[in-house]
Amino acid sequence: MSVFLDILASVGMWEAVLRIATPLILGTLGVLLCERVGVLNLGIEGIMTFGAMIGWLTVYSGGDLWTGMLVAALGGAMFGFLHALLTVPLGLSQHVTGLGITLFASSFSYYVFRLAVPTASSPPTVEPFRPLEIPLFADIPFLGPVLFNQTAPTYLALVMVALLAWVLYRTPLGLAIRMAGENPHAVDAQGIDPIWLRIGTIMAGSALMGMGGAFLTLAAFNSFFPTMIQGRGWICVALVVFASWRPARALLGALLFAFFDAYQLRLQTVVEGVPYQLFLMLPYVLSIVALILMARRARVPQALMQPYRRGER
């Protein structure tokens, strides 16, 4: 029994939770933003892949790490624009378009990667973000290394949670975004064009997804390989439901999932005689359970997945 508790008492475990959570936080915030304005964005899996690739490629070709993050955000926004164009003014099925974007962006990423790195058999690496110790705070026992010895993008993700919550709940723009996800006709009636509002918001959300992907190549694995997102995007889609479309709960959800993931990784090494695939499954199973418990009373944005056309109801 004590091995299970030992894991929980280790600094490494909790440090890993925040690290694993970072791309999930960014991705979940991205999906949340899109859905709050009324558009499902299943392009996330591909957009994260593209962000991971283009961020890595930027740094690999000599850009600095922050330029890499920025390019990943722009790349995400670009695919977001494509998704928005197809789903908002044209009103195409958001499911189909999103899955299409995922397939397209994933393949396109690999294509560009192979153009840039045609020969290498093992993926080339870059110098990643290093942990950034926050003076004084990092010296707090246990909490210090867990919370204040992370890489800069992790801090950024946490700031983003607060920022997004502020924008959504405290600014006129956020109110308009939420309104567009509830009833775009109402937004139009108040003199704001819901089409542009949706396009802009989807682009912003997709930029966050791109950054979430770039975290993996620039702060976790140091190199790009095509299958590296491994369903993280889909987890983000589920986490938004778990979070009832609220940023703070999105953070909670991402941490919870990351906790399961970090825990199962360590269990694999200490528990013998159990196939490791069983542990790999654990976070997903627990996510479904959490989803069932949390999401039943959620208030779904009423206009989610409804294209807006003027004069039609």
Place this chain on the structure above:
Amino acid sequence: MTPVLELSGITKRFGHVTANEDVSLHLDKGEIVSLLGENGAGKTTLMSILFGHYTADEGTVRVEGQELPPGRSRAAIRAGVGMVHQHFALAPNLTVLENVMTGTEPLWKLRSDRAAGRRKLVDLSARFGLKVEPDARVSDLSVGECQRVEILKALYNDARILILDEPTAVLTAQEAESLFATLRQMTGEGLSLIFISHKLHEVMSASDRVVVLRRGKVVAERRTSDTTREELAELMVGRKVERPARPPATPGAVLLEGVDLHVSGKGGASLQGISFKLRAGETLGIIGVSGNGQTTLAGLVSGLMAPDSGALLVKGQTVATHDVPHAIAAGIGRIPEDRNAEGTIGDMATWENAVLERIWSPDFSRRGVVRRAAARSATEDIIKGYDVRGATVDGRIRLLSGGNMQKLILGRVLEAGPDILVAAQPSRGLDEGAIAGVHERLLEARGRGAGVLLISEDLDEVIALSDNIRAIVNGRLSPAIPAERANAQLLGLMMAGDWSAAEAIEAENTHAI
């Protein structure tokens, strides 16, 4: 004096259809002008142009002498034009305050000033007597309250001109009364109003001036004091419309009987021990303010719910199984209250809607396979026989206007030859021409020997169609009075729960029956 609002020479075409043709009208300060016209006359299109939702092909809109740029809602709002939409433009999951404040501050402001917004809202709400709770979630509000929020939204934007698009379509009679009082108060405060409607009595009682629109053109303009309902009806429809008269009844055997029925309906609309009899060839009208149990009563007879106690007898037999197939099999035809939500499936074809209710009958399916040809030809017959305009057998039914959709429902129900017909608010939201058509069909069914249970809030309708009238109040039924003895005052008393006069009349009649 310059009018506060002036539309001149507005023309709008959608493809080959001309929705508005050379329409001009003006609105003076402090005035209520009704825009009267049947469904499809172009009223809403005209107002959408004024509000910048559509761009006119020709013509201009001036507010206080200033021309509005076309196609810009923002400009209309800034100029002081507020619109109260027929289908509320509200977000159900947001609070009243949030709904009202959306779009009223610069979008890129870093912090929304909620406190100031709340003060302004509370102020307006007190000044105009529009009571709302700023922090209530809109989904928790009644329809009447939602409309108050819609009006407050416009006032919050400092509207001086308010356009109300069929504001009473979804309101109960009482809510409508209180709305009219509010509108009067607003003109006193210097607002000017345009009120879109196809209901003659509202237009007559609420407005100073009436502009009549027919097929996209202004056909007449009258001061309300110089005109009559009859004249307006004729102007609006373009011919003399007469609602059909009710021939004398020849009541037969009791077809439907309720004995001390109790139903615990949802949301307080329960039935608390009601008893009634409906005979063949007779129409029993049930009046009442909505929410007093009429929906529950209709649902009970239609087989949608079962009573907790008491019995429902159809043709003398107690109904054992309360479900829809049994109700239909027993010969009960149903015209539901909400034709969009319950009467039809908007995105399915007309023929599917026409036969869905009887899809298991051997006429329309055999061994689990739909007999398309039979279903389609039956639909064809309904479309022809009931003059369902604009309908094609394969077209989606949501594209039909309310009146034509109701004709299709009538056709569907009556073609099955029901012995008992439950008609809940059958002419709600319909215009004069369509109402006359519906009434004709209901009288026809009665003439054929069906018993008609007519549930309606429209007193004129109930008096015109019913042989006997009862009021439903808090889940109880008043004594029945014959329609000949009914007048607005007596029915008003009955709906308010004062049944002494009705009891006297019933006692008088008992020995006669």
